Amino acid sequence: MTAMIEPIAAAGKTFTVVRRRSWLPWLLAALILVGGIRLVAAAISSRILDLKVVARYILSEEILTGAVNTLMLGTTALAIALVLGLLVALMRLSRNRLLAPIAGGYVYVFRGTPLLIQIVFWFNAFPTMFPDFSLPVPFTGQALVQGKMTDLITPYLAALIALSLAEAAYMAEIIRAGMLAVDHGQREAVKALGMTPLSILRRVVLPQACRIILPATGNQYILLLKSSSLASVIGYLELVRISTDIYSANFRVVELLAIAAFWYLVMTAFVTALQSLLERTFPQR
Template identity: 60%
Template sequence: MTLATPSDNPAVGATPRRVVHRRHWGPWIFAALVLLALALLLQAAIRAKVMDLSIVGEYLFSRLVLEGAINSLMLGTTALFLAAGVGLVAALMRVSGNPILTAFSSTYVYLFRGTPMLIQLIFWFNAFPIMFPQLHIAIPFTNWVLVDAQMTQVITPHVAALIGLSLAEGAYMAEIIRGGFLAVDNGQRDAARAIGMSQGLLMRKVVIPQAARIIVPAAGNQYILLLKSTSLASAIGYLELLRISTDIYAANFHVVELLAVAGFWYLVMTAFATVLQTALEKLFPHR
């Protein structure tokens, strides 16, 4: 019988070896190139005196610019809530199993996702009042008239921007919500039906709470995109952040400075949306 000695067992009395991690030089080289490119860009901007910081400071918190930022934030937020409602209805139609509702929802999503949002805004502001010149709403079988006005007075730049952004974003939200619905396991639906749940109760108690965990991150990204897309409303005359900045630099010719001011406030709105998205993701954790 042979007895093992301490020298025969490498784990006993062995000198501990230092772990040396392999160095990955590729990311560091790429980071150095990025910093070099940023330094060269900053040097070129300083040499060319492309921006006067005193002008930026003068307009950064001016009343007109703040009014434009608030208009953009309110327009984007209101459009998101309307788009969520439209998207929910379109998604329910898409998964209803009714061929007519499914075809209508699919056509809506295809049209509003397939055409540029700017074209849609211009359509609602210019073409829609021509198609329907008069808005007349009355209670049937009575003489009570609720609304009787020219459509050009009803479809203001704000209303046209709100309709256009809501319907365009609603098409994207419909696909996001539909994807969340389809991600819920069919076995849970079958189990809910087996215990006698109605379709409405099944959606409220089983499908929607679980789908919200998938919908919230994507909806947060869409909110950020929607806040930036409010700049398209400047094409139809709505006084949002970009339109006001454009009007100011058209008068004083400080183009870069006013664009920098507008960009700063878009970043602030994006930060607000990111914080809100993070809070909602904690409220609806993925798992």
């Protein structure tokens, strides 16, 4: 146990305060590190984890394709959810008696139903309810595009719709909380200067709200990347689905799951670093 000495000035006098550093965090870190090393060593020595299989597949084309598909689905869904979430948040903050309840109902429905049900609905139930689709040309009675809904709703599109709509409900609440945290007096002050509501939102509210929104958005991005594994049930070839297909053929379950977990950790590290970088670009409150 070591001590940390800090000089403190009070009432014209300087006092030396000795703060004791706790050894408990270091002990816990050491125990976790030793336990993790022993767990990996036991798995390798017992031949549960074959490193040759891991080395063979960890950079294979199939696994890398699955990782890219996971990242593409999660990133695209987050981008759509940010736009939809901002619109829903503005609707919830609106004084309009029609828009606010509609936005509240949207958030309630998509946060209250399991994501897996939403994915299966868009892939299986929606094409059954609306078997045909067409894009008519105005005033001509002709269809520019028409066909079967089952041909239009691919596993990727169904997963993208479900993830985007569900994530937008969470992002709406995050954005709304960030906007409410900005002092209302600032809005009144710039409004008195003649700024339009859109300019107030863009130049005053959102830059300050982003300091609150960004950490939660980073967490949601990570959750979205992991939730994309649910798309495997409808046949989308993301990381978990490809890993499952491989170990169904070679029966190396532990190795393929470890590889999938590794790539999820890599994506999480990337998102965390990106979040830290973006947080530095916004002013402190």
